[in-house]
Amino acid sequence: MISKSINPVLVFLLSVSYSLLFLAPFCHAANNTLTRGQSLKDGESLISVDENFELGFFSPGNSSLRYFGIRYYKIRDQAAIWVANREKPISGSDGVLRIGEDGNLLVADGNGSPVWSSNASVVSNNTAAMLDPTGNLILSSNDSIGETDKAYWQSFSNPTDTYLPNMKVLISSAEIHAFTSWKSANDPSPGNFTMGVDPRGAPQIVVWERSRRRWRSGHWNGLIFSGVPYMTALTTYRYGFKVTRESDGKFYFTYNPSDNSELMRFQITWNGFEEQKRWNESAKTWQVMQSQPSEECENYNYCGNFGVCTSSGSHKCRCMEGFEPRQPDQWRRGNWSGGCGRRSPLQCQRNTSSGGEDGFKTLRGLKLPDFADVESISLDACREMCLNNCSCKAYAHVSQIQCMIWNGDLIDVQRFVEGGNTLYVRLADSELGRSRMPTYVIILIVLAGLAFLAISIWLLWMLKKSLKVLPAATSACTSSKCELPVYDLSKSKEYSTDASGSADLVIEGSQVNGSDLPMFNFNCLAAATNNFSEENKLGQGGFGLVYKGKLPGGKEIAVKRLSKISGQGLQEFKNEIILIAKLQHRNLVRLLGCSIQGDEKMLIYEYMPNKSLDYFLFDPDKQALLDWSKRFAIIEGIARGLLYLHRDSRLRIIHRDLKASNILLDEEMNPKISDFGMARIFGGNQSEINTNRVVGTYGYMAPEYAMEGLFSVKSDVYSFGVLLLEIVSGRRNTSFRQTERMILIAYAWDLWNEGKAMDIVDLSIRDSCDENEVLRCIQIGMLCVQDSALHRPTMASVVLMLESSTTSIPLPRQPTFTSVRASIDPEISLEVQEVASSSDLTVKVVAGR
Incomplete structure (x- = not known):
């Protein structure tokens, strides 16, 4: 026997070689990019860099068929969010993804037959695909991998049944059925339900069952979907829906979560429900945050035309006043689908000229009807437009949407326990309870009323003459008696x-x-x-x-x-x-x-000799008189004044109307907060108050105050943030209404987020200001105007951040306050000096002193 010694170095090299061969496919799988000449076989996958998403072949549920798509990766429930070959599954495990000769993505079965292609217009076949951290599969040239604005094709623009954060849904002039449900829980082929956007009136989310509507969200008013009961202003800011205008000039719905670390998705389920789900890591399951339709009244037009559905009552369906069931027998049996009809014809529908003019019945707290036409006119003009059109059945005037008119039947109306909008329904004179008196009786009543008024005025005048005025009212005006x-x-x-x-x-x-x-x-x-x-x-x-x-x-x-x-x-x-x-x-x-x-x-x-801050700040000829040192001193002074009101005074006071015209300047340009007519006192242990009368000035009110009447010291912090950004930029918060951006906050955020914060600064001081100090102020301003009151700093923290250059400042969250009307129609704007009021809202705009 011949004995041979084994070289240990050789053994080590062979071991390494085998290990590399064994690990090769897994190393490839860890990549998030596929380039020309590479392929992805069944069993291999691309994984996003944050390991949240995986691209590869899978079999849903108990199915043996293979589909290619995107799923969640590092969580237990690897739910699919996008499927490529949903109509052509592969029966074996020999499928492959590659980039075809024309540069498109191609999925083929074991025989090489294509089952899916991206079918994009590719100008270069030197393409590459990347799965980015948002879950978006992007096909672009090899020189611009992952750049969505240069993509030839992307899965976010070709979704299946799931809507993810950062995905854009186009708002066009026609209905868009952007998402299609699966056929069943284990079958990704196209099902019976679709979800998308209907732009008529104001955009709203709609779920269709084939061509028939199943549910709608109600109109988007720039803050909330008005037909979703749970969607208060605070939850809206937390959820982060908004309308944006992209560089292509088109408008899109977008969604940005408050916490990007959370896994969140919206889905049209196989059985026709729109669901919002969040991954609950502790329970290791998807938590359904909301699901629509959630009860019978949310089913589309449940009570038929001119019917109103109320969830809380013993009878779900009632006809609107002035209407009665079209099929009384069916109505009594609980079949309300036939709806209601008008009892008395309108004036323009009658053959005779008898009877008075039509009027309107006010219905409050409603989900407004479907299929509205929108006009940019006032409430009174809206009413007149409806009266002058025989086809008009109702009108409404909604903040940020303006005049809404319904020329057809009133469809899918629901009454809410809280919230909702006001609808004015057109009725014949006889349905409004107006008494019919002879003309001579009306004239006599009017004359008697005028006589009574004249006598009352004379008596009041005589009484006033007899009253004593203050003792010194008529005394000489001397220094001792003034x-x-x-x-x-x-x-x-x-x-x-x-x-x-x-x-x-x-x-x-x-x-x-x-x-x-x-x-x-x-x-x-x-x-x-x-x-x-x-x-x-x-x-x-x-x-x-x-x-x-x-x-x-x-x-x-x-x-x-x-x-x-x-x-x-x-x-x-x-x-x-x-x-x-x-x-x-x-x-x-x-x-x-x-x-x-x-x-x-x-x-x-x-007396304040230098009038108010806005007198200098917004006048191009006087702006330069406020150099940066003066502006920074004004910012600090306002902050210290607010801190005194919130914390250091005998009374804890919320100003509620902080703005440039309410900041007066003395002879040394020191700021002094004025106009306390709207201020409120807090009790010692109170941190938040709800009011039924919202007062303040448009553009300065915090979201939770403007929408829900909730105010606290953080409401003043929001107003201070707006004012700070105005002082830095020299522009009014509302001066952007003629542009595609709504307010200064959005403009400032865009520039700050792009690293161009100095572009915000007023040109008259940009070259002479302290850049570090200015950038610090802008960041503090962005912290103060965050949507959630919880995320805003206190005035004590603001003063500390302003006065100490060594204090670290946290990064702000993106504000979502926006207006769909300003975005969709830049030609429409409100006058700055307009004063709008209702029983629940008073917004005052005061000119500078």
Whole structure:
């Protein structure tokens, strides 16, 4: 026997060689890119770099057929999100993916027969495919791998049944059935249900069963889908839906989650439900967050035309007022599909001219009907348009959508327990309960009413003459008599008589005692302002005029003279007196006193010679006077003033109307916060309050306040963030309405996110400012305007970040506040000085002083 020793080096090299041969296919599988000349066989896969998604062959459920598609990778439930050969499955395990001779992706079976191709218009056959971290399979040239804007083809533009974050759904002029369900839970072939966007009226998500509608989301108003009950403003910002205009000029629905680490998907299921699912890592399962239709009333047109479905009532379906069931017997049996018909014909439908004019019945809290036409006109013009068109059945006026008109039957209407919109349904005069009186009776009633009114006015005038005015009202205007003795407003007869109420202020359940404040002689104030002359006028606010005055001793003052027809009522007047009288801070305007005489109510402030911030900030000729050092000092001053209101004052106060016109500037350009008519006091343990009356200025209100009436100190933080960005940019938040972007916030975010934040800065200071300080301010501003109040910093944190260059600043989340109307139709805009109001909403826009 011949004995041979084995070389250990040779053994090691052979072992390594075998290992490499064995691991070769797995190394290939770990790649996320496929290039020309490579192939992907059954058993191999491409995996995204974050290992969330896998591209390869699979068999769904208990099926033995093989499909090529994209699935989740690192979680237990590898749900499929996209399937290529859903109509031509492969029976064996010899399928392969490769890039064909024409540069397209090609899936072939074991015989080499193609079962699917991307069929894109490829200008170069030197192509490559990449599975990116969003789950999108992108085919592009080898020189631009993964660039969606240069893609020849991508799976996000050719979806199957699943909508993922960052995917775009086109909004065009016609219905788009973008997603098609599977045939069954284990069969990916096209099923009976589709989901997509119907752009008519305002865009809405629709689920179809073949060509018949099964469910719709209601119209998109720029913030929410109005027909989805759970979708409040806060959840909308969390979910992150918005409409964007891309570089191709088209509009798309997009979805950006608040937490990109979560696995989230929307799906049209094989049995016809639109579901939103989130992966629950602790339970190792997909959690269904919402599913539509979730109950009977959400099934499309469940109660038929002109019917209203209510989930909470004992009877789900009722006819609208003025209508009755078309098939009463079927209606009583619970078959409401026949709907309702009009009881009395409209005026234009009658053969005779008898009867009065048509009118409208107001229905509140509804999911508005389907198939609306939209016009960009006011509420009154909308009503007139409907009245002048015999085909018009109803109208509505919705914020961000404007006038909606229905010329056909009112279809798929649902009544909500909370939320919803108001619909005005056109009815014949006889259905509105109007009494029919002879003409002479109406004339007599009108004349009697006029006579009664005249007598009442005469009596009031005589009574007023007999009333005593304040003791010093007619005294000479001397320095000693201009200011009357200090009055306790809660005991002032003049105040309680003429203002119709006590000066004690009850806010959020707790009483604040009346404040001792100097009362000024009306005649003296008239003399001080040259009888309120035009040349002494400093500005005009929403509640009256502001005049410059000079007291006999030479002291300059500002007199806010409330209009007799002012929107500022007794409550706001009390607020401003009591709040400012108790506040003392160098960055808050100082109240010197008030004057109350008859119908005249006035507030006297310290005079601010440099007017308000907007007087300089938004005037191209005066912007340069505010260099960066002055602007930064103004930002710091406003922040310190707000911090005092929120934390350091005796009362915890929310201003609720912070904006450039309410920041006054003294002779040294120091900022002082003014106009506390809308402010609210918080109790010691309160952190958030809900109000039924939303007040403030468009563009400065926090989302949760504007939509739900929820306000807190974080509402002021949002307004401060908007104001900070305005100070840096020199542009109003609402100055972008004529462009494709809605507001300054969106403009600033785009530039900040692209690393071009300095482009935001006002040109008049861009070359002379401290770049690091400016960028720090922009980042703080973006933190303050985040959609969720929880994510915004407190004013204490803001002051710290402003004053300390070493304090680290977190990265902001992308704001989603947008408007579909501004995006879809850039020609439509609201006037900046418009004042909109309803029973639930008051938005005031006040011009600068």
